[in-house]
Amino acid sequence: MRILIADDDSGMRLSLEERLTSWGYRVVSCVDGEEALMTLLSPSAPSVGILDWTMPGYEGPEICPRVRQRSRSSKPYLILLTARNSRDDIVEGLISGADDYVAKPYDARELWARLQLALRVVNLQDRLTELEATRQAIAGPQTFGDLLPLCAHCKGIRNDQEDWQSLESFLGSRDGLQFTHSICPDCIAEVYEPTLNPVRSRG
Numbered sequence: 001m002r003i004l005i006a007d008d009d010s011g012m013r014l015s016l017e018e019r020l021t022s023w024g025y026r027v028v029s030c031v032d033g034e035e036a037l038m039t040l041l042s043p044s045a046p047s048v049g050i051l052d053w054t055m056p057g058y059e060g061p062e063i064c065p066r067v068r069q070r071s072r073s074s075k076p077y078l079i080l081l082t083a084r085n086s087r088d089d090i091v092e093g094l095i096s097g098a099d100d101y102v103a104k105p106y107d108a109r110e111l112w113a114r115l116q117l118a119l120r121v122v123n124l125q126d127r128l129t130e131l132e133a134t135r136q137a138i139a140g141p142q143t144f145g146d147l148l149p150l151c152a153h154c155k156g157i158r159n160d161q162e163d164w165q166s167l168e169s170f171l172g173s174r175d176g177l178q179f180t181h182s183i184c185p186d187c188i189a190e191v192y193e194p195t196l197n198p199v200r201s202r203g
Contacts, residue, residue: 001119002026002046004035006063008055012104016050018080023115033058040067042078047122048115053093055083064097079086081106081123105129133181 003025007013010031017027028046030036034057040049048069051060058066060080067076077100080093085103093101099121100114149158156164 001048001122002028002047003048003115004028004030004036004039006049006060007052007054007081008032008035009052012052019111020115023112025115032056033060033063037063037066040078041070045076048077048079048118050079050081051098052083053080053089061093061096061098064093067096077122079114079118081111139177142202 005013005016005027006029007016008031013031014028017029020027025063028039030039033051033055035182036049036051036055038095039045039057040063049063051063053060054059060082064078064080067078078098079100079102080098081102082089082093084093090101100118102114150180151157156166158164159165
């Protein structure tokens with residue numbers, strides 16, 4: 001999993017980078033809020049962002065709502081890592097759109113545990129996105145309106161131009177379907193077998 005670190009304190013940033021790398025994460029480092037926001041809004045955004053509160057450009061709580069507003073279904077899991085740890089600060093940070101909050105100086109075991117939670121959430125989010133994509137693929141494009149005029153005699157369908165088409169032609173023009181002809185087992189038994197075996201059909 002790729003993790004973004006945004007902190008204008010070079011010592012803190014390098015320390016975090018070394019620790020996360022030792023835990024097996026791939027790290028993207030940013031020196032200010034503007035760089036962090038651009039990275040988190042990019043198509044190849046890291047799955048998790050660890051944001052300092054006070055940075056040049058944008059502060060951590062300013063970045064969170066901007067990331068939340070983007071249209072992509074999978075959004076980064078955002079953690080505020082800051083020395084501002086009063087109750088009001090925590091509430092403000094979470095309301096801004098952060099998923100979690102870790103106070104500086106951070107405890108390495110706590111940060112590791114928080115990242116494990118982030119990993120579970122990201123994996124679940126990715127799985128839900130895959131399931132939705134599969135559901136839409138199975139359902140297919142919804143191209144029809146609520147009602148289709150169907151001829152009661154020939155089973156033709158009236159299209160949007162008020163012309164009548166065969167069912168095969170109509171579906172082919174809407175969804176690109178192509179048809180081949182076959183005979184189902186019930187029709188074989190009811191229609192063709194009596195013709196092929198007239199003696200047996202008379203009983």
